[in-house]
Amino acid sequence: MERSLLRGTKKTVIYVIIMMTLITVVSTSAVGIGGYGGAYLREPVGATAFALGGAQSASPQYLCAWWNPAALMTVKKKSLALGTGYRPLGRTEGYLSFEFPLPPRAAIGVSTLYRGIPLIKGLVDEQEYPLEDCAYATYAFRMGLSYLIKRNFTAGLNCSFYVQELPTGYESGNVIYSSATAIGFDLGLRYVVTKKYALGFVMKNLLSTFNWEFTGDFSPLFQDTLPATVTLGHEFKGSFMERPLIWTCDIVGYLFNAKFRSLPHGHVVINNGVEWQKWELFYVRAGVRDVEFNRDLFKNSRRYKNHLTMAITLGCTIDLSKALKGKDMRFNYGISTDKVGAGLDQQLDFVTTF
Amino acid sequence: MPGLFIFCLVCFGTAQYSTTNELLSNDIYWLDGSGDTLWMVSSKGVNYTTSITDSPTVIWSGFRDFQAWPPTYGGGFTLIRTTEDYNFYKSGVPDKLWIFNIADKSQRFVALPFSNPVHTGNDTLLFQAADAIWFKDAFWIACMNGGLFTMQGQAQTGVIFYPGRDKVVYNSNTFNEANFPTFHDSTYAISVAHDDSLIWVTCLQKVWQFNPDDTTWTTIAPATGVTEYLDIEVRMQADTAVAFVIASKNDKDTTLFRYNNGTNQWSEFSALKPLTVELSDENHVYMIYESQNNSNIHLYLDTLANSSIQTTPYRDERAFNTRVTDVIFSSFIPNDIHFATYNQNKKIFAIATDQGLFYSTNAHADEEAGTPFKHQSRRVPLDKGLEKTYAIPGIINNYLREIRTEFAYNLSEDDHVSIDIYDYNMDHVVCIVDEVPRKAGSSRTSGRSTIPSEDFWDGTVNNNGGRIVAPGVYFYRIKTKKGSRAFGKIIVARN
Numbered sequence: 017m018e019r020s021l022l023r024g025t026k027k028t029v030i031y032v033i034i035m036m037t038l039i040t041v042v043s044t045s046a047v048g049i050g051g052y053g054g055a056y057l058r059e060p061v062g063a064t065a066f067a068l069g070g071a072q073s074a075s076p077q078y079l080c081a082w083w084n085p086a087a088l089m090t091v092k093k094k095s096l097a098l099g100t101g102y103r104p105l106g107r108t109e110g111y112l113s114f115e116f117p118l119p120p121r122a123a124i125g126v127s128t129l130y131r132g133i134p135l136i137k138g139l140v141d142e143q144e145y146p147l148e149d150c151a152y153a154t155y156a157f158r159m160g161l162s163y164l165i166k167r168n169f170t171a172g173l174n175c176s177f178y179v180q181e182l183p184t185g186y187e188s189g190n191v192i193y194s195s196a197t198a199i200g201f202d203l204g205l206r207y208v209v210t211k212k213y214a215l216g217f218v219m220k221n222l223l224s225t226f227n228w229e230f231t232g233d234f235s236p237l238f239q240d241t242l243p244a245t246v247t248l249g250h251e252f253k254g255s256f257m258e259r260p261l262i263w264t265c266d267i268v269g270y271l272f273n274a275k276f277r278s279l280p281h282g283h284v285v286i287n288n289g290v291e292w293q294k295w296e297l298f299y300v301r302a303g304v305r306d307v308e309f310n311r312d313l314f315k316n317s318r319r320y321k322n323h324l325t326m327a328i329t330l331g332c333t334i335d336l337s338k339a340l341k342g343k344d345m346r347f348n349y350g351i352s353t354d355k356v357g358a359g360l361d362q363q364l365d366f367v368t369t370f
Numbered sequence: 371m372p373g374l375f376i377f378c379l380v381c382f383g384t385a386q387y388s389t390t391n392e393l394l395s396n397d398i399y400w401l402d403g404s405g406d407t408l409w410m411v412s413s414k415g416v417n418y419t420t421s422i423t424d425s426p427t428v429i430w431s432g433f434r435d436f437q438a439w440p441p442t443y444g445g446g447f448t449l450i451r452t453t454e455d456y457n458f459y460k461s462g463v464p465d466k467l468w469i470f471n472i473a474d475k476s477q478r479f480v481a482l483p484f485s486n487p488v489h490t491g492n493d494t495l496l497f498q499a500a501d502a503i504w505f506k507d508a509f510w511i512a513c514m515n516g517g518l519f520t521m522q523g524q525a526q527t528g529v530i531f532y533p534g535r536d537k538v539v540y541n542s543n544t545f546n547e548a549n550f551p552t553f554h555d556s557t558y559a560i561s562v563a564h565d566d567s568l569i570w571v572t573c574l575q576k577v578w579q580f581n582p583d584d585t586t587w588t589t590i591a592p593a594t595g596v597t598e599y600l601d602i603e604v605r606m607q608a609d610t611a612v613a614f615v616i617a618s619k620n621d622k623d624t625t626l627f628r629y630n631n632g633t634n635q636w637s638e639f640s641a642l643k644p645l646t647v648e649l650s651d652e653n654h655v656y657m658i659y660e661s662q663n664n665s666n667i668h669l670y671l672d673t674l675a676n677s678s679i680q681t682t683p684y685r686d687e688r689a690f691n692t693r694v695t696d697v698i699f700s701s702f703i704p705n706d707i708h709f710a711t712y713n714q715n716k717k718i719f720a721i722a723t724d725q726g727l728f729y730s731t732n733a734h735a736d737e738e739a740g741t742p743f744k745h746q747s748r749r750v751p752l753d754k755g756l757e758k759t760y761a762i763p764g765i766i767n768n769y770l771r772e773i774r775t776e777f778a779y780n781l782s783e784d785d786h787v788s789i790d791i792y793d794y795n796m797d798h799v800v801c802i803v804d805e806v807p808r809k810a811g812s813s814r815t816s817g818r819s820t821i822p823s824e825d826f827w828d829g830t831v832n833n834n835g836g837r838i839v840a841p842g843v844y845f846y847r848i849k850t851k852k853g854s855r856a857f858g859k860i861i862v863a864r865n
Contacts, residue, residue: 050797051831053840058795105845105857107794131794133843136859139764143395143414144750144778147764152843152861182841184863185767194863196841228841230767230863238865240840280837306797323798355796356847358857 049270049283053226054178054242056131056154060305061111063099063363066350067331068289069303071264073249074206074216078367079113081125081160084216084249085172086204088123088162091115092369093344097127099365104358106133111365121164129156141186150183150191160202168209174202176224184230200224200242200274216249224274243270243279260293284309289329296338303329306355325355344369387433387468387477393417393748394432398722400440401708402448407472408710408729409441409448410722416441416450420472422718423731427814428746439464440706444504446473449511451499465498467511480521505564506582512559512571518580533557533571533578534587563604565611565631572599572615577629593627593636595619605649612672614655616644626657628672642668648707651717656707667704667721702728749816752780756856759848765861766829774828775860777802779848780811781819786851791827791844791860799844800833802826805851829864838864 049058060070062079075090076083078097097113108131115125132153139147155178162172178198185192201224205217226240249266270283289303305327312320331350337343345368352361395412403409408422417432439451451464467480499519502511508522517532534557556576563570569580577599579588593615601616610632618624623643629636642659649655655670706722720729726747752758760778767773777789789802803824811817827846830836841863848856 050791050793050795050799051837051839052793053842055794055797055840055842058797105859133859136843136861138760139859139861140750140760140762141765142763143397143748144760144762145414180842182843182863183765183861184841186763186765191765194841226841228863228865230841230865238841281831306795323801325796325798356790356792356845356857357855358796358845358847 049243049281049285052243052270052279053240054221054224057156057178057221057242059103059109059131059361060363061129062097062113063101063331063348063350063365064301064333066101066352066361066363067301067303067329067348068264068291069287069305069327069329071249071266071287071289071303071305073204073218073247073266074214074251074264078115079111079125079127080115080123080162081113081127081158081174082129084204084206084218085125085160085174085202086162086170086206086218087216088115088125088160088172089117089164089170089206091117091123091125093117095367095369097365097367099348099363101361101363103361104354106135108132108134109363123162125158125160125162127158129158130154131156136183139183139191141189145189147186147189148191150193151181152183153181155179162204168207170206172202172204172206174204174220176200176202178224178226180226184228194228194230196226196228196240198224198226198242212253214251216247216251218245218247218249220245220247221274241273241275244272244274244276245270256292257294262291262293264289264291297335299333299335301329301331301333301350305329305352327352327355327361329353387415387436390415390417390432390434391430392432393430393726393746394434396726396747397724398705398727400706401720401722401727402441402443403708403710404443405711407443408708408718408720409443409450410727411438411441411450418448418472422720422729430746438468439499440501442502442504442509444509445507447471447504447509449502449504449509451502451511467499469509500559501561503562503564503569505569510562510564510569512562514558514560516559517557518559518562518569518571520582531580531585531587533559533573533576533580534589560600561602563602563613565604565606568611570602570604570613572602574598577602577613577615590629590631591634591636593617593629593638596627600624601647603647603649607653607672614647614649614672616647626655626670639670644668646706648709650709650719658704658707665703665705667707749778749818751813752778752811752817754780754811754817755782756780756848756850756854759856759858761827761846761858761860764859765863766827767863768865773864774826776820776822777825777827777846777848778818778820779825779856780817781808781850781854783810783852784808785810785854787819788847788849789825790847790849792847793839793844794842796845799839800827800831802833802846827860829862838862 060066061082064077065072072083076087078095080087094116099111101109111129113127117123134151136150136152141147156176158174158176160172160174162170164170181193181195183191184194201222202218202220207215209215221242221244224242228238228240246269247266252263254261266287268285270279272278286307286309287305289301291299291301293299307326329350329352334347336345348365350363354361394417395414397413398410400411406422407418407420409418415432415434415436416438417430419428419430421429437453442449448470450468452466452468453464469478498514499511500514502509508520511519513519517530519530556573558574559571561572569582571578571580577590596617596619599615599617602613604611604613613629615627616624617627626639626644627636644657644659645665646658653672655672657668658665659668702723702725704721704723708720710718716731718729718731720727726745728743728745730743756779761775762778763775766775785808786805787808788804791799793799808819811819827833830838839862844860844862846858846860
């Protein structure tokens with residue numbers, strides 16, 4: 017009786033996901049998400065999530081505050097993560113996360129992320145005179161709280177503080193910088209359907225608006241309201257060749273902005289990843305990230321094919337827990353294509369629990 | 371010669387400006403020249419060429435990094451008023467004379483003896499050089515509160531005449547502010563011009579005529595209602611000197627006046643607000659006037675018979691726009707205009723703009739169906755094969771008036787090109803061009819395969835004035851059908 021109920025629930029959930037995906041895809045614009053604010057926040061954070069194609073909203077293994085604050089309740093011990101990344105065209109990043117449980121019904125996570133281009137060379141002014149080397153820097157500080165509502169149902173809330181510093185002008189070859197700050201909120205839910213199946217629902221970047229003040233007197237104020245994202249994710253734990261296999265999937269919708277106004281060009285991407293724990297000390301991962309779906313898929317397949325971009329991801333984990341008895345330590349690595357052929361994105365991090 | 375006193379210049383040495391063989395800037399302020407020589411003053415220094423003919427190849431020389439005022443040319447010499455402070459926005463007015471001999475490239479740097487402001491009670495007397503002409507084998511420099519200073523080419527000495535005065539002597543050894551006349555609007559020299567025999571000097575409240583042969587000063591009858599005379603140009607028409615004066619009435623907007631020296635009559639044409647006036651051949655008068663957000667060129671036809679100035683059939687900038695759109699996409703701001711004869715007595719008509727120099731040698735500027743202007747602009751040569759590409763400028767910013775950026779690239783062979791813009795996450799923003807044909811770069815195009823009217827981005831999601839992208843770093847990708855690729859960065863700070 018119980019099994020048939022669970023099976024029925026699973027079928028219903030999968031049916032809903034498929035229907036939502038199709039409806040969203042058909043109704044979204046052919047124009048992508050490019051050009052909206054907060055682009056630097058869209059890249060996955062954490063080598064594990066990175067290697068899984070950015071599909072981690074249902075059951076993130078660490079950096080839960082980034083993916084789904086409701087998943088902080090999965091943290092049973094204190095967890096510390098430290099990582100770095102490099103992307104083509106000079107983009108670098110670093111992140112730090114600390115998460116801990118507050119038994120019996122809560123957990124907290126704090127994290128910080130730097131992303132930017134520390135050395136921008138080769139810019140010229142309108143006379144083709146070289147500008148001095150400059151840098152683009154962003155910082156994000158996030159704190160998340162999770163609360164256990166029911167045995168298999170948790171909710172979470174993030175509060176984030178964002179800073180950007182950008183070269184915005186020049187005079188006599190010297191670059192002039194402007195900076196902007198924003199505060200944003202994320203809401204998350206997590207529902208454990210069965211031991212093998214979990215769902216996550218996250219709304220990100222709510223109320224996030226950067227207020228820029230550029231150099232000069234030509235209406236220098238600019239409000240950059242980030243697009244809010246609605247993510248529906250799932251994690252399925254199965255097996256392959258008698259070894260654990262995890263399949264994760266996130267459907268990310270960019271349908272309205274942080275102030276709940278509909279975006280001019282709604283947009284959906286789908287991320288997928290699998291993790292195969294072939295060996296106890298060594299896991300492998302693969303994924304496909306940022307697969308864009310829009311109405312061109314049905315109406316103009318040639319254009320859809322020409323502009324279809326996606327990233328192929330791979331990764332692995334070296335789990336030293338078994339080798340170092342009593343100490344939980346993992347090294348994670350992820351590598352990915354960058355969607356435009358400029359090179360490979362990479363992330364490497366270290367995670368320990370204690 | 372009565373009334374003339376020779377004095378030694380305070381400073382007379384070699385110029386300190388570094389030379390260059392490239393066009394310094396596209397933001398050109400002033401022009402002057404004669405023969406095949408054209409001088410330009412820009413925001414980055416001074417350029418000149420001696421090859422401004424029909425040839426498409428113009429060889430530029432120049433002097434970089436100093437702030438200059440309009441050049442004056444004559445006798446193989448060029449006089450440019452400069453200031454030592456390069457920063458245009460911090461500098462005051464010109465206080466140095468820089469004289470260049472084109473034939474032997476020799477330079478002289480002259481500091482006027484009275485170039486520093488003198489404070490007298492509530493007034494500050496300015497003695498800087500305001501304007502200059504070449505006349506009777508000498509430079510004549512109108513100096514604010516300093517009279518009319520003359521020097522021959524690169525001579526070691528000079529002479530000063532003071533409007534309306536006799537035998538006013540200034541000597542560097544006995545320089546004393548008490549020697550200067552009290553500040554007066556009728557002696558405050560602003561601009562200088564000449565006809566066949568006289569030098570005309572405008573002061574704030576008077577127009578003077580100076581006879582260099584007998585060193586006498588006379589004034590002409592004032593124009594009705596004028597409170598300040600500013601710029602002046604003079605030419606001979608049927609043995610009569612005619613002066614064109616920019617003046618303001620009741621301290622309001624400027625107006626163009628015309629004075630007939632034969633009939634001693636003023637006439638006024640007040641439709642627009644002139645900034646500069648330039649005389650061309652065949653009685654045409656070109657005027658740059660201030661419009662709402664820009665400056666424009668206006669053409670008049672001057673007729674001596676009825677002492678009036680008439681609007682020509684092509685009365686505004688449209689005549690020019692039809693001839694510049696082949697070489698430039700966006701509108702330009704004319705800063706100065708210039709006519710000069712060059713070989714075979716042809717005329718060169720040149721326009722200094724904020725986007726380079728336009729010039730024509732084979733037709734009058736006002737002919738709507740005339741051939742396109744030649745365009746000279748600063749373009750750094752690029753290597754072939756997409757080795758180096760630029761977005762010009764690299765930062766799109768309203769304040770800098772740079773609301774679009776142009777992609778400069780050089781193909782090694784003819785190919786089809788696609789240009790796309792991506793944001794920080796490499797999400798596609800906009801396709802600029804999609805597999806469009808482009809020629810290989812050549813020396814004639816400074817190694818550019820770029821078509822400026824197509825290969826640009828305005829910082830919007832549709833490249834046509836749509837939604838402006840969020841501030842941030844963006845990436846462009848230039849891709850050819852034969853497989854070459856190049857990436858670069860653009861920073862958008864538009865609003």
